Amino acid sequence: MTQYDLTPAISKHLDKHLIFPLLEFLGSKGLYDVADIEAAKLALIEKTNMVDYAVDIYQQLNQTDEVPESLRQRRGEVVAKLKSLEGAVKPITDFLSNEENVKLLKQDKTQNMTFLQKEFNIGPEQVDALYHFAKWNFECGNYSAAAEYLYHYRTLSTHPERTIASLWGKVAADVLLQEFGSAMDDILKLKEMLDVDTFAPVAKQLQQKAWLMHWSLFVFFNHENGLNALIDLFMQDRYLTAIQLTSQHLLRYLAVAVVVNKRRRNVLNDLKRVVSQEAYEYSDPVTEFVRCLFVDYDFDGAQEQLAKCEEVLDTDFFLVAAKDAFMEAARQFLFENYCRIHQAISIKSLSEKLNMDEEATEKWIVNLIRNARLNAKIDSKAGTVVMQTQTQSAYEQLLERSRGLGLRTLDLSNAVFGAMRA
Ligand SMILES: *[C@@H]1O[C@H](CO)[C@@H](O)[C@H](O)[C@H]1NC(C)=O
Ligand SMILES: *[C@@H]1O[C@H](CO)[C@@H](O)[C@H](O)[C@H]1NC(C)=O
Secondary structure, eight states: OGGGOOHHHHHTTSOHHHHHHHHHHHHHHTOSOHHHHHHHHHHHHTTSSOHHHHHHHHHHHHTOOOOOHHHHHHHHHHHHHHHHHHHHHHHHHHHHTSHHHHHHHHHOTTOOHHHHHHHHOOOHHHHHHHHHHHHHHHHTTOHHHHHHHHHHHHHHOOOHHHHHHHHHHHHHHHHHTTOHHHHHHHHHHHHHHHHHOTTSOHHHHHHHHHHHHHHHHHHHTTSTTHHHHHHHHHTSHHHHHHHHHHOGGGHHHHHHHHHHOGGGGGGHHHHHHHHHHTTTTOOOHHHHHHIIIIISOOHHHHHHHHHHHHHHHHTOTTTGGGHHHHHHHHHHHHHHHHHHHOSEEEHHHHHHHHTOOHHHHHHHHHHHHHTTSOOEEEETTTTEEEESOOOHHHHHHHHHHHHHTTHHHHHHHHHHHHHHHO
8 A cells, every 4th residue: 555655745845743643653554664664753853852752763773772972962962052042032931931921912912122122131132042942842842832932933023034934833833732723723824924925936935835735734634624724725726736736646635625525516627627637647546536437437447446545545644534524425426426427227236336225225316316416216116216317517507506505405415324324
């Protein structure tokens, strides 16, 4: 299954701390040799301030009690950095350790530096130190301290580039703390900031969009409104272009979000287009499922890909939790499209394809018809479903109409699933 593992491609667009959970996940799935995973972790961690952790991994990996010289040296650097920061950062961390003071800052974002300078001896140098101290904490793996300091830094900072950098750091810290609500807010803020930064070189703009999309995967697959947010972001022209130019593998995540998210069928055409455009550059069982089913109407092919999807999602850090929802939604799509193409379908053969008994299959179809999802009649004598119209446009019109029903349709289709399982 390693051929579909996107960890190497994704890691290129992540902060090293964010790669860590991915490696842990891969380790738990047994796709790779344990020693290889540990070595990859060590390579990441020796560049951070988590020196003791690095020593642990090194010693386990090499079956030794020895501390390598490079790590000993690294520890010295980390401590020296703290010493050099401590003096400058102390006034501001003291200030922040009082809740009343923090309220002052929250009330007035443009809090006047003169006031801070006079009352608390806090000037630009201290604010600067706060940024570096936050970064130092982040590198030490103290993400809660980092998140807090970065948050305050941003309210005080007047340095545009570092304000953006502090927001990236805040997103990463929130993700690592699993604070997905606040990570979502920051992702959206970051997007706004990047969107207005149109003077940056094009390559840099593309790179930042790619980063944003990769970092947001952590949030989108963990937040209740994440799938909508993913579709909104990835489907924007400039972001879709960034996917096509730099990160075609993100199509897997877009495809899953669209298939699972029944409310967003209106973006299916765009997905079809981009997946087929990129098929020579990038494909995996998820994108192939989409292509086979929606572009080629190749049902056997789609079924074959769907079987592989289960394994792909199961070994994908971001998608493992969406696996069941994806499989269910994909099966329903498969069925609906199958019905659209065929004039008359035997319920028996359908039930075999869907792996349900005939009675449940018939019930399911009756419900689809009732909900105006399917324009068909059941011929009970012949044991077939007879389609009333085959034209795609009529079906699309039907979809248009049912989309207006919004939530009601959604409830009904949930009821359909209930009936299907029963
Ligand atoms: C701080 O506030 C005072 C009084 O409102 C004002 O005169 C001063 O210019 C402000 N200083 C800065 C740096 O904004
Ligand atoms: C993280 O930083 C905070 C603030 O500097 C400190 O109080 C706390 O002990 C640190 N936590 C760890 C685990 O080092």
